Amino acid sequence: MSTATGGAARGTGEWSAAESVVLSRAVHHAPSVHNIRPWSLTLHDRAAELRERPTVLVQHDPDGRDRRISCGTAVANLVLAIRGLGRTAEVVLSSSAGLVVATATSTGRAEPTEAERRRGAAVLERESYRKPFADAEVPEQVRDALLEAVVDGGATGRWITGADESLGVAQLLCYAARVFHDNPDYQRELHSWTTAAGGSLRWDALGERGLAAVGLTTSRTRLPDEAVLASRIAQEAVLVVGTRADQPLDQVRAGTAVQQAWLEATSRGLVASVSTQPLHLVEVRNGLAHGLGFAAAPQILVRFGYPAERR
Template identity: 70%
Template sequence: MPMSTVTGETGSGCGAGEWSAAESVVISRAVRNAPSVHNTRPWSLALHGRTAELRERPTVLVQHDPDGRDRRLSCGAALVNLVLAIRGLGRTAEVAFGSSAGLVTATVTATGRAEPSEVERRRSGAVLDRRSCRQAFDGTGLPARTRDALLEAVEAPGVTGRWISGAEETLGVARLLTYAARAFRDNAEYQRELSSWTTTTGEGLRREGFGEQGLAAVGLATGRTRLPDEFALAARMQREAVLVVGVQPEGPVDQVRAGAAVEQAWLEATSRGLAASVITQPLHLTEVRSGLAAGLGLVGAPQALMRFGAQVGR
């Protein structure tokens, strides 16, 4: 049987050892709803027999992501949605990584049957509800057990999470982030690329979802972003729960794993009714990455910042 590519389409298959059309729809919809850098969905998905193959696609964001790190993080997020969709169908999901022409592939084999765990059920139920929320949050009242659950969701082999806490630490991070936002805001070529991926309707990075204040604005600086000073930013950050996700070592597959960890935490938050968003833009400046790692004493290389909280005004 020829391999059916289902990026945005429905795969075919009807025998006992193949995905049914309905299963293919469930799987491709879950993958499509994964978060991705600039909403580029830099992967392709192919279903064959009882396997699903996710391949990194060489979408090149020359200005934003020249090394492809965000692309691989995005593939990791898509992989989580893929695995959860398969588990939600009551099948086992064994993941094997490979690479072809320098691009990571993840093959998921689903030949067995097994009911999803309670956590898998809950997170897979959140896949279609997850969104980037770039409004102001209130994370101050996040109970310790919720913070622990989010941290646990991020932790995976080589991947660690670290909450930013305390006035001094927050101010140090705010300084790095305002520095990065200024650099990106004032970089005309960077802004040209960002606006080419920005749309007001349909596909792409939706302009109406952009943050206007605080960390969300600083985390996706455009030519129009009004930057707060570092003290104002630090004060706002202290009202949110901000997690740094790092990975060690930092090979391509490790970056996919880090992206998977980010999505696990995001889905965990969504399933608990929390708002969240992910920020990587500042981490594309080497000095910000190293400043963050040194300032926070991180074990791994920083991959993403995640912000969580209850949406203000709800």
């Protein structure tokens, strides 16, 4: 019988010691809300079980949306790691005591696809990039590949295009930024998670301009003019990722889909950052779906581009 701890635990099954290290390392490098890794990993037989762990983000993540999206990114990394070992990976999502459980089972050997190889190799390179992008458009064929990766992950996506859509999205994001900026309880909790207060967030890692700035609104955020924000959204490749429904397992699928697209982008020399905080407000989610004619429940906004400086 294997045991699990916060983060990753190695079981006593058929996974070798070397394989266990590969799987644990891949999961460890998945992006998560406030870098808190709200999951545990247990390895046993030829299965890997990733279980959602409760967190104490009362103001920031009251319904656990970000926590489950984070678990989804870890599932994506886990599956790619198993596939990178030359094994099959069948994932079953379930819930136990109100918490999500993802079980990836390997029943045999199978070589990974070229896309899986690319994305798996990008796991350790992926990073959040909240700075302005270089002045270079993301080619249409690359956008198509990123959308395909989202679909591979079990979700759907839609690019924000044109001045009208950019302005509509900017208005919703500015509204959300004002709500969180003026919420003292939210701001106190956010401050407690910064490095200055012994937490895991760095103030200087947060965005200061455009979509990156209003994605996680702090007391220091300078709320942008709607027209200025709309102009910056129009200049970037911004993807809305959604799911057919909006239940806990759908939020996990959204996280898996975004991570697949993020790794695909990394493998092609792009950088990205995600925004979920505005979508905690139901009126923002509904406004996005209605304004964009998006026949899905919006879960995440992702901005893609090329880095402005040499990496």
